[in-house]
Amino acid sequence: MIKxxxxxxxxxxxxxxxxxGNNRITPSQLKALQQFYGENxxxxxxxxxxxxxxxxxxxVLMVGKTTIEILPKADKDLETKDWRKVLIGMLHAVGLFEIHTPSSTSLDLRANSILELYFELFVxxxxxLLHGGLIxxxxxxxxNLNSLKGSIYFPKHINSNLIHKERFFVNxxxxxxxxxxxQILFKSLKLLQRINCNIKLQSRITTLLLDFPEMPDLKVSENTFNRLIYxxxxxxxxxxxxxxxxxxxNYHPDIKVGTNDVLALIFDMNYLWERFVYSSLRKYKVAGNTVTAQNTKDFWKPTIGYNSKMKPDIVINKDKDNCIVLDTKWKNIKxxxxxxxxxxxxYVYMKYYNAKRVALVYPNSESSIKSGLFFKETDSELxxxxxxxxxxxxMEDIKQWQTKIYEQINDW
Structure with missing residues (x-):
């Protein structure tokens, strides 16, 4: 661990x-994380x-002014800085670091954390958007106007304009x-101004606040974003x-004390590994092959209620003679x-998808393939x-790593 x-x-x-331990948090920071953890x-x-x-x-977990960066750990052989580079590359490969501006190539990959990179992406x-003009x-x-526009709202018009006949209360x-x-972007920019600790970025945030039109405050929830229509x-x-x-x-203000707000920008490593393998196979697949993710199939029906489904991570050439089912696992089984x-x-995937081959896909320090046979259901024979x-x-080079993933699975 490094600090x-x-x-x-x-x-x-x-x-x-x-x-x-070498790395410690303060009792007040632990209390903030305990409150964030909650009963559920x-x-x-x-x-x-x-x-x-x-x-x-x-x-990243940001507690007050302290940033806790959690990096993947498939193998201890790689240094911390390398794992940061690997994580950023994987996030970019699966589309979680998309950006419009051409200056994205100059993003500081040596930033202190993934959080700072997201701050810079947002800036x-x-x-x-400002350069191209806000819509x-x-x-x-x-x-209550001096000119008639829109439609008159009669209840308010009568109450407000008994004396001022020259005015119109209108919608x-x-x-x-x-x-x-x-409103969403302005609220986010104000949040960045409060929690950002990067001095270089702070001047750009200040400039944006001067150039961006001030907006009324907006109470946001998941539904706020779900209702947006582009x-x-x-x-x-x-x-x-x-x-x-x-x-x-993912921002949780510390209402009681106000000094240890929590911002959690966290990714499930199992899901990220699955998406990374999937995107690598999709990137290099040849014509005629299909690669699908999270392909569902019913396998049990209760007398009352919903069917139970199976959902393998990746299916290649579904419903074909050369069908392959892959399940990704972010762990090093050595x-x-x-x-x-x-x-x-x-075994169930093989039966239900009529797959020719099935495989578990792991990260490791070195590449290898090990095979095994299932026993027959009726006796002890293989x-x-x-x-x-x-x-x-x-591999640190993400493009090379993606190529390697495709070639290794394709050659298998």
Missing amino acids: NQSHITVFEHDRIHIDR GVPYFDLIHNGIKFNEYVG CELEY KKYRKTSG YSIYDKEHIFH DRKSSKYKNSIEIARLLLL QSNPSPNDLRQM SSNNCSLISIGV
Whole structure:
């Protein structure tokens, strides 16, 4: 584990305490994380005596002014800085680091954390939007005007204008920049001004606040973002809105004390590995082959209620003679066998998808393929049904790593 003044770097499954270890959090920070954990808990970490234990999630927890960066840990052989580069590359490959502006190539990959990179992505996106011009939209409003526009709202008109006959209380539409897209972005920009600790970025945030039109405050929830409708003009806002969603919905202010707000920007490493393998196979697939993710199939129907479904991670050439089913697992099993549950799962996939081959796909320090046969159901003899274990060596160069993933699975 590595630490600097206000930045702690750990790996998934590591622990942090208030009273021991090289990296420590303060009692008030632990209390803030305990409040964030709540009665229902969060999947990112577990509470332990005088500390927390991280799970198979990676990303950033910001507690007050301290940033805790959680990096993946498929193997101890790679240094911390390399794992940061690997994580950023994987996020970019699966589309979680999309950006409009050409300056994205100059993003500082040596930033202190994934959080700072997302801050910079958001700033770059807003600079891009301002440079291209902010869009206007119609919004409904009302007021007591000296000229007639829109439609008269008679109840208010009669009450307000018994004396002032020259005025009209009307409902009308305004075509301007005050709409929900800009309200979300402005709220996110104000949040960045509060929590950002990067001095270089702070000047750009200040400039944006001077240039961006001030908006009324907006109370946001998941439903706020789900209701957004993009058209041809507003489609360029998608990237910035998605980052704003991440920041606003994962920000938990410390209401009681006000000094240890929590921002959680966390990714499930199992899901990220699955998407990364899938995107690598899709990137290089040849014509005639199909690659699908999370393909569902019914396998049990209760007398009352919904069917139970199976959902393998990746299916190649579904319903064809050369069908292959892959299940990705973000763990390093080294020389040991997979868990019986994983093997049973692969056996069921083979039967229900009529797959020619099935395999469990793992990260590792070196690449290898190990195969094994299932036993027959009726006796103790081996069948011809094969389940392979594909270990893929981690590489810092993400493009090379994606090529390697495709070639290794394709050659298998």
